[in-house]
Amino acid sequence: MRKLSLAVASALAACVLSASLPAFAADTSPDATMTIGIGITMNTLDPAQQNTTTVRNVLDYEVQTLVTFNERGELQPLLATAWEWSDSGDALTLQLREGVKFHDGTPFDAEAAKFSLGRLIDDRVSTPNGQSYQVIRNMEVIDPHTIRLDLEYPTADLLLALGDTVSAMMSPASVDAKGNSYENLQNPVGTGPYKLVRHMRGSQLVFERYEDYWGDKPYYKNVVLKIIPESNALEAGLRSGQLDLIMNPPVSDIAALQAQPNIAIIKAPSDRSVYLSFVTNKPPFDSREVRQALNYAVDKQAIIKNVMFDAVNLSDSPFAPSVSGYCKTGVYEYDPDKARQMLKDAGAEGIQVKLGTPRGRYTQDYEATQAIASYLRQVGVQVDIGTADWATYTADIFSVDRNPYNLFLLGWAPPAMDAMFQMTYFSKIGWPPNGVNGTFYDNPEMEAIFEKAQREIDDAKRNDMYCQIQKMIFEDAPWMFLWSQNLILAHNKNIEGISYQPNEKFVTIYARPKD
Amino acid sequence: MGAFINYCVRRLLAAIVTLLGVVAVLIFTFQVLPGDPARVIAGPMASAEAVAKIRDEMGLDRSAVTQYVEYVGKVLRGDLGTSPRTRVPVLDEIAERLPYTVALAVLGTLLGVILGVPLGVVAAVRKDRWPDTLGSIVGVAGISLPVFWTGILLIVLFAVTWKILPAGGADSPASYVLPSLTLGIFSMAIISRMTRSTMIEKLDEDYVRTVRGKGVREITATRHALRNAAIPILTVVSLQFGTLLGGAVLTEIIFSWPGIGRLLIESIQARDFPMVQGIVLIFAAMFIVVNFVTDILYTVVDPRVRLY
Numbered sequence: 001m002r003k004l005s006l007a008v009a010s011a012l013a014a015c016v017l018s019a020s021l022p023a024f025a026a027d028t029s030p031d032a033t034m035t036i037g038i039g040i041t042m043n044t045l046d047p048a049q050q051n052t053t054t055v056r057n058v059l060d061y062e063v064q065t066l067v068t069f070n071e072r073g074e075l076q077p078l079l080a081t082a083w084e085w086s087d088s089g090d091a092l093t094l095q096l097r098e099g100v101k102f103h104d105g106t107p108f109d110a111e112a113a114k115f116s117l118g119r120l121i122d123d124r125v126s127t128p129n130g131q132s133y134q135v136i137r138n139m140e141v142i143d144p145h146t147i148r149l150d151l152e153y154p155t156a157d158l159l160l161a162l163g164d165t166v167s168a169m170m171s172p173a174s175v176d177a178k179g180n181s182y183e184n185l186q187n188p189v190g191t192g193p194y195k196l197v198r199h200m201r202g203s204q205l206v207f208e209r210y211e212d213y214w215g216d217k218p219y220y221k222n223v224v225l226k227i228i229p230e231s232n233a234l235e236a237g238l239r240s241g242q243l244d245l246i247m248n249p250p251v252s253d254i255a256a257l258q259a260q261p262n263i264a265i266i267k268a269p270s271d272r273s274v275y276l277s278f279v280t281n282k283p284p285f286d287s288r289e290v291r292q293a294l295n296y297a298v299d300k301q302a303i304i305k306n307v308m309f310d311a312v313n314l315s316d317s318p319f320a321p322s323v324s325g326y327c328k329t330g331v332y333e334y335d336p337d338k339a340r341q342m343l344k345d346a347g348a349e350g351i352q353v354k355l356g357t358p359r360g361r362y363t364q365d366y367e368a369t370q371a372i373a374s375y376l377r378q379v380g381v382q383v384d385i386g387t388a389d390w391a392t393y394t395a396d397i398f399s400v401d402r403n404p405y406n407l408f409l410l411g412w413a414p415p416a417m418d419a420m421f422q423m424t425y426f427s428k429i430g431w432p433p434n435g436v437n438g439t440f441y442d443n444p445e446m447e448a449i450f451e452k453a454q455r456e457i458d459d460a461k462r463n464d465m466y467c468q469i470q471k472m473i474f475e476d477a478p479w480m481f482l483w484s485q486n487l488i489l490a491h492n493k494n495i496e497g498i499s500y501q502p503n504e505k506f507v508t509i510y511a512r513p514k515d
Numbered sequence: 516m517g518a519f520i521n522y523c524v525r526r527l528l529a530a531i532v533t534l535l536g537v538v539a540v541l542i543f544t545f546q547v548l549p550g551d552p553a554r555v556i557a558g559p560m561a562s563a564e565a566v567a568k569i570r571d572e573m574g575l576d577r578s579a580v581t582q583y584v585e586y587v588g589k590v591l592r593g594d595l596g597t598s599p600r601t602r603v604p605v606l607d608e609i610a611e612r613l614p615y616t617v618a619l620a621v622l623g624t625l626l627g628v629i630l631g632v633p634l635g636v637v638a639a640v641r642k643d644r645w646p647d648t649l650g651s652i653v654g655v656a657g658i659s660l661p662v663f664w665t666g667i668l669l670i671v672l673f674a675v676t677w678k679i680l681p682a683g684g685a686d687s688p689a690s691y692v693l694p695s696l697t698l699g700i701f702s703m704a705i706i707s708r709m710t711r712s713t714m715i716e717k718l719d720e721d722y723v724r725t726v727r728g729k730g731v732r733e734i735t736a737t738r739h740a741l742r743n744a745a746i747p748i749l750t751v752v753s754l755q756f757g758t759l760l761g762g763a764v765l766t767e768i769i770f771s772w773p774g775i776g777r778l779l780i781e782s783i784q785a786r787d788f789p790m791v792q793g794i795v796l797i798f799a800a801m802f803i804v805v806n807f808v809t810d811i812l813y814t815v816v817d818p819r820v821r822l823y
Contacts, residue, residue: 041781043600051558126568126602128561184602201611202773203685226684228771232667236682240674391550391786394559398551410559421560434563 024241024262026494026513033222034495034511037234037246041202041227046185047168048119051128056165056415057505058225061207062103063168063190066094066113067159073271073322073417073502075160079108079169079191089154089457094162096145100214102171103195110141115172117149124183129415132161154455156462157420160324164416193218193509203227219497219512238263238490245491245498247506251311251363257490266489268500269313271320272413273422274362276355276372276480277397279406281440284351291477293342294407295332298375300482302334307371308364312483318426318473320484322502325419325453325466329474332481339379353383356405358393363485369409372480398436408438411485417503419466423450426473441478522823530803535587537799541792542583552786556600569599573788586792595796596789600782605793609775613797615685616774619766620759622695627702628752634703635710635748640737642715650707657704666697666769683771694770698763702755709751713744745816753809757802 027033040054047059066080082095100108119125120133127133135158138150151158161167174189175182188196193215194207207223226243228234231250237243239260249257258265278285278294285291304312319326343349353376357369366387373383386405388396397408414421424430427450430437446469453465474481487504497511545552553570554561574582589596595605638650673693674682681690717723717740726736764776775794782790813820 041777043785044602046602049602051561126565126572128557128565128569130565131562186602200686200773201608202777203771226771227773228683229777230768230771233670233683233769233771236667236670236675240678240682242674242682388549389784391552391555391784394554395550398554398559415560424560436559 024492024494026244026492027220028513031221032219032513033224034220034244034508035224035226035242036506036508037226037228037237037243039227039229039231039234039248041229042199042205044186045188045196045199047165047170047188048125048127048130049184050166053413053415053504058205059165059168059188059190060192060505060507061194061223061509062188062192062196063165063170064192065163065165065168066096067163069163069417069501069503071268071499071502073324075163078163079113080162083159085154085156085457089156089455090151091148092151092158093142093146093148096147097214098145100191101212102169102174102189102191103210104171104173104177104189106171106173106189108169108191109144110147111144112169112172113147114139114141116170117167119170119182120167126183127166129164129166132157132164132416132418132421133167154457155420156457156459157324157416157418157454160416160418162416166415194223216510218509220508223508235490238492241492243492244495245489245506245508245511247490248363248488249490251309251488254309254311254488254490262493264491264493266491266498266500267311268487268489268504268506269320269322269502270413270485270487270504271322271417271502272362272411272485272504273315273318273320273482274312274365274409274411274485275315275482276407276409277439278478278480279403279408279439280442280478282406284348285406287346287348288476289342289346290348290351291480292332293339293346293348293379294376294381295477295480296335296342297339297379297381298372298480299334300331303368303371304483307367308483311363311488312485315481315483318470318479318481319419319422319466320413320502323414323417323419323422325463325470327463327467327470329470332477336375336379343379343381350380350382353381353407354386354405355383356386356388356393356397356408358390358409359387361390362409362411365409368482394436397438398432399438400432403438407480413485413504415503419462420454423469426450426469426478439478441473441476443472443476446472446476518823526807530800533803534796534799537796538586538590538792539583541795542579542586545788545791546579548786550786552599552788555786573599590796595793598782598787598790600785600787600790605789608778608790609793609797612773612775612778615772616763616767616776617760618691619694619698619763619772619774620756622691623698623702623759623763624752624756626695626699627706627755630699631703631706632710632748634707636714636737636741638707638711639714639718640733647711650711654704654708654711657700658708660700661765662697662701662763663765663769665700666693666766669693669697670769683769685771685773690770694763694766694772697766697770698759702752702759705755706748706751710744710748713747714740717741717744742816746813746820749809749812749816753805753812757805760801760805761798 038054042055044050047063064079068076068078070076079097080094081097084093120127120130121136135151135155136149137152140148142148168190171189174180177187179187193210193213195210197208198206205225209218209221234246235249238246257263278291280286300314316331317329355373357365359366373385376383397403412425424435425437426441431440449465449469453462456462489506491498494514495511496514499507553566557566557569597604634650638647641647670682673680680692684690723736723740726739764780767774767777779794810822
């Protein structure tokens, strides 16, 4: 018996010792591994079928799009090296990069591009985020490295949408790979700098450097993405040195993490606006003055500082700064006296507000809503806060006539930072049941400009139109404008080269240990 | 032997009726659950067409009775359907994640028995003295401390401070230690409490007094009592094991454990009905098996128990 327990004890000790890792010394071996903690389980790995930012982020190791974005959200070439609009604006010709191979050896060419984009406009494939591509009427392979997209109508936003992982280039041969079908590419084969070698559902994804990658090769041979749903555990992983990078630690811990000698914080601005939607087709919020008054009633700066721990940026426009066509419209400065007066003038003193919020979906959402409610009460508004799990909440706020709230919190982030997608939350085209614009905001003048802006190919002219639109929306205040989120990245200080895109993505392709 | 086979057949029939009931309850629950599953699965940014397509795929427009009959028909053919969220057959996903939950349930229960039974026995034998007090403190603490607290404490100590064990995941033998311990502490507490109270009762019975009167050592008397205390202990252990098989959700979340409990929660939140149905059905089946095995074990530890 004693022998047995000794054996058990030494086996346990061996286990423990073998698992102990030198913390924070960035891995510099030739087979170096970078370990990243992410919060959610991949639902699907088919770029066309997924609808989640984190899934897009993970897939970007494996697959690539025709164009991409830099840290400021500006368009950059990737698998397309150049592009040209036809004079009428309803055809886009793209020059494709030569000498690129998919991970299965298939060459990347115009046929592959046609195949990949074709899946997005094919009814057989379920593409929850495929709206932007439905404008493609026809695709013409001009030569092996040139493709022309003929469109139903001119729209500059298509080019931006080609930078969204949804439209990633997939190997046509991968349809026949194990576990794949045309409708369902669960084992994606792309052209990215890494290839997926292992996916343990709910646990981790292991990527290995693709040695025939067309561009500069990454430093890290392996990238392991661990799925860690609990934010305290995520933080513990970083603090213990077992993770090199985590995203969105609890905001209340950012300062403490920053104080750690081995941890650095990056606040990556994102295009996600967080706001309160007024239901504008019913009293009391059918009155613009009442909506403006409530905008004046809340000290957003104070909430950002005290409730949001400075993790977000005050909104100064209906568009977040990285959304195409953004122009600054201003801020409703905190002025409770003015708010009270405006409510009095509008005969809306003591109005009843049923304020809805999700819980845990956005940074400090519930906490912020409580703070907002207390500001509203100070100007005499009666506030009743309601919350529900995400599924119930969305069913409520996206319903045509059963929305229990007349003011509700939501976050909106166009995946390709395109104005068109942002506008689906302001325009009639997004009204339930067709969309999710539960404000039912109706401004015919704005809609007319929007109609023109969508079809304008000239950047300067289009931006002018969108600027007008933003000013109108700001004046009409269908939202209580709050803030845009940051993607908070906390990483091992001994690693450099970690970057981001302003659509809530981190980029570690060229991360490496500091010398 | 004929009687045993007869008994097994009766239990099997009862199991089938139970499972049919489980499916009925599930499908009824889905009817009254708030939220539009198709919209949640497609996401807030999806177009109306994409949402309609998923609604159609899930058969949400059909009546509950039709859904019930179709589902039972599919299950009989060994098909639990495909998740509209992951596009993977439900059975494949469950098969990939169930072993992690089973491993944790086995280790947690084992640890609970190894620690809990001796603790309970010692506390009973040394009733109202310091080992009993200590056992009570450990037992009450183990039951009262929520697993998310114990789990995070263990992570802070072993992963963050001492850096000797991984904070989560299931990719090395070492990563099994902390979650098993978290569950083990909880099981230990329940098992030790049950062992103590049953043992106190049994140690007071006539046959123990008779054995003691014969002048045997106390350990022999304890052994006699323990044998008779086995049935309630076994009941508690099997209930505990059955519960852990259903996925120790909080423990799985804290330790990023890729088990089935987490999958169930994710699926409920996403209104992924085929996945929820599949998982609950498997849970029910496992519970039935555990109960059956426990009943058989009763006859082993106590030959007086007759099942058939």
